[in-house]
Amino acid sequence: DIQMTQSPSTLSASVGDRVTITCRASQSISSWLAWYQQKPGKAPKLLIYKGSSLESGVPSRFSGSGSGTDFTLTISSLQPDDFATYYCQQYDSYSPLTFGGGTKVEIK
Amino acid sequence: EVQLVESGGGLVQPGGSLRLSCAASKLTFSGYSMNWVRQAPGKGLEWVSFISSSGSTTYYADSVKGRFTVSRDNAKNSLYLQMNSLRAEDTAVYYCARDQGSYSRPEYFDYWGQGTLVTVSS
Numbered sequence: 116d117i118q119m120t121q122s123p124s125t126l127s128a129s130v131g132d133r134v135t136i137t138c139r140a141s142q143s144i145s146s147w148l149a150w151y152q153q154k155p156g157k158a159p160k161l162l163i164y165k166g167s168s169l170e171s172g173v174p175s176r177f178s179g180s181g182s183g184t185d186f187t188l189t190i191s192s193l194q195p196d197d198f199a200t201y202y203c204q205q206y207d208s209y210s211p212l213t214f215g216g217g218t219k220v221e222i223k
Numbered sequence: 224e225v226q227l228v229e230s231g232g233g234l235v236q237p238g239g240s241l242r243l244s245c246a247a248s249k250l251t252f253s254g255y256s257m258n259w260v261r262q263a264p265g266k267g268l269e270w271v272s273f274i275s276s277s278g279s280t281t282y283y284a285d286s287v288k289g290r291f292t293v294s295r296d297n298a299k300n301s302l303y304l305q306m307n308s309l310r311a312e313d314t315a316v317y318y319c320a321r322d323q324g325s326y327s328r329p330e331y332f333d334y335w336g337q338g339t340l341v342t343v344s345s
Contacts (some may be wrong), residue, residue: 151268158318158335159260159268170333202268206330210269211284219249 117141117208119216121201127223134190136218139202143183147207150179150188153217154199162201165187190220198222225250225334227319232339239309239343245302245319253277253297256322258329259304261315262338268330269315272304273322273329280327287313309343316340 118141128134134162146166151159161170163179166186176191190197203215231243245257259271272293273282281293292305302319316338324330 153268158337159332160335161323161331162321164331172256181260204268204270204331206324209273209282209329211282211331212273213267214270214292216265 116211117144117205118214119203119205119213119215121203123156124216125219125221127221129223130193130195131136132162132193134193134197134220136188136203136220138181138186138188138215140184140186140207144205144207147167147205148179148181148186149204149206150177151202151204152197153202159202170203179195187218193220212220225321226266227321227334228337229317229336229339232308232317232341234342234344235309236345237310237343240305240307241286241309241328241341243306243319243339243341245304246303247321250321250334252300256324256327256329257293257295257302258320258322258332259279259293259302260320260332260335261313262318263312263315266306266315267278270329271317274302275327282329283340311343314343 120139150163153159167179200217200219226248228246263270274293290308295304318338319336320332321334
């Protein structure tokens with residue numbers, strides 16, 4: 116199985132801050148990586164696919180980068196609606212698909 | 224707006240069975256592969272199962288292989304998950320999710336249902 120490791124697990128930040136979340140794969144996954152945002156009691160929402168492609172309707176303050184084993188999700192200027200938990204997911208191997216453990220972005 | 228609505232969750236005893244359904248609307252259901260993803264209380268996301276648009280190809284996580292069966296009825300715009308031999312560790316919110324990939328293999332998920340809670344307990 117491909118292991119996905121996110122860091123940090125929790126992040127405290129203020130509105131307006133630039134926020135970066137890291138996701139590392141246990142082996143190369145090319146650019147086959149997606150990022151999701153999840154709020155309490157809600158389903159995840161797709162933000163980024165193929166490492167850096169922004170899903171339609173997602174604000175441009177979200178961006179993804181990386182390839183191989185190391186990836187980042189960046190929020191350029193944190194907004195009140197962005198406080199949530201973020202997950203990365205690899206789809207290079209479907210045996211099985213795997214998610215990172217999540218990064219909770221909290222209000223500082 | 225695409226809608227996916229899960230149903231069928233509830234409380235079941237260990238060793239029991241449950242069938243989840245996911246009703247799709249406002250999308251060309253038969254044109255997309257679908258997945259089930261679960262989330263144990265307070266935990267992260269775990270991919271469970273995939274079914275191709277025609278239903279001819281399925282994949283499962285090792286944790287459910289041999290116990291869960293995914294199926295679909297394109298005429299009814301519906302996805303199903305038959306869960307047998309349930310264990311306490313299957314307790315989770317189960318989401319159906321549309322696959323945006325282009326191949327007959329699970330990729331990434333652009334639409335999700337609201338989830339249905341399955342609790343396995345005596």
